Amino acid sequence: MNPDERLRSEFNKWAEQGRGEEMERHHRDITEKTIRRMELRPGERVLDLGCGAGWATRLLARLVGEGPEGHGQVVGIDISDEMIRRARAASRDFDNVMFAVGSADKIPWEENFFDKVLSVESFYYYPDQDRALHELFRVLAPRGRLFILINLYKDNPYSLRWVDSLEVPVQVRSKDEYVELLKAHAFEDVVAVQIPDDTPTPDEYSGKWFKNAQELREFKRIGALLLIATKPNFRSPAPGYQIY
Ligand SMILES: C[S@@+](CC[C@H](N)C(=O)[O-])C[C@H]1O[C@@H](n2cnc3c(N)ncnc32)[C@H](O)[C@@H]1O
Numbered sequence: 001m002n003p004d005e006r007l008r009s010e011f012n013k014w015a016e017q018g019r020g021e022e023m024e025r026h027h028r029d030i031t032e033k034t035i036r037r038m039e040l041r042p043g044e045r046v047l048d049l050g051c052g053a054g055w056a057t058r059l060l061a062r063l064v065g066e067g068p069e070g071h072g073q074v075v076g077i078d079i080s081d082e083m084i085r086r087a088r089a090a091s092r093d094f095d096n097v098m099f100a101v102g103s104a105d106k107i108p109w110e111e112n113f114f115d116k117v118l119s120v121e122s123f124y125y126y127p128d129q130d131r132a133l134h135e136l137f138r139v140l141a142p143r144g145r146l147f148i149l150i151n152l153y154k155d156n157p158y159s160l161r162w163v164d165s166l167e168v169p170v171q172v173r174s175k176d177e178y179v180e181l182l183k184a185h186a187f188e189d190v191v192a193v194q195i196p197d198d199t200p201t202p203d204e205y206s207g208k209w210f211k212n213a214q215e216l217r218e219f220k221r222i223g224a225l226l227l228i229a230t231k232p233n234f235r236s237p238a239p240g241y242q243i244y
Pocket residue numbers: 007011020023024027049050051052053056077078079080083102103104105119120121122125126127
């Protein structure tokens with residue numbers, strides 16, 4: 001299997017086990033905080049890359065729907081066809097949401113299209129993050145903004161416990177390394193912020209990802225990494241030049 005086939009097979013299993021829907025509970029707090037920073041307006045076109053079962057895609061769709069600036073549209077893309085099947089089934093009431101199966105390596109969309117991109121807990125799975133950023137840059141409109149939210153990164157040591165437990169390889173970088181990576185791809189206004197998860201932690205922890213409840217509490221306190229970046233406006237002339 002090539003890396004994308006491996007990811008599809010693994011996340012199809014997650015989808016069949018109902019983990020696509022379950023992730024809403026774990027990611028909703030940090031995703032809502034991220035969405036607030038996206039400053040979405042009715043009429044905007046948004047991509048949710050690695051959308052899973054599509055719960056965040058639907059949150060976005062409510063914010064960009066009908067409004068004075070037109071009819072906004074949200075596209076959810078995921079490598080897992082089973083996640084996409086479930087996302088579509090749960091989104092039948094939305095007329096401004098569309099889902100497509102596709103890889104971050106080759107985003108199945110036209111260039112300069114999206115005003116904003118959200119990607120929640122997905123970017124560290126991409127086998128070729130350079131290729132994915134190249135694709136994100138391509139599909140974003142000039143002045144379009146990128147919001148990548150990830151829980152697994154070097155500066156949150158508790159997240160590194162997962163690396164050996166996951167069935168697929170992941171990329172592990174630090175906050176500073178991600179900032180450099182985005183700048184190397186010509187993104188502007190690159191910002192990295194940590195987003196704590198403020199949901200209450202039960203006194204007892206019985207899951208497999210942390211040693212105990214105290215560790216989970218620390219993990220949530222350090223928080224997820226949110227990377228924000230802007231595609232430059234190629235239409236604006238260099239100082240002293242005029243576009244005819
Ligand atoms: C941990 S889940 C998060 C899903 C969703 N964003 C959420 O928060 O509920 C990671 C998702 O990324 C998708 N994914 C992983 N690698 C991908 C790739 N190379 N291209 C597109 N999607 C990918 C998986 O299929 C999976 O649905």
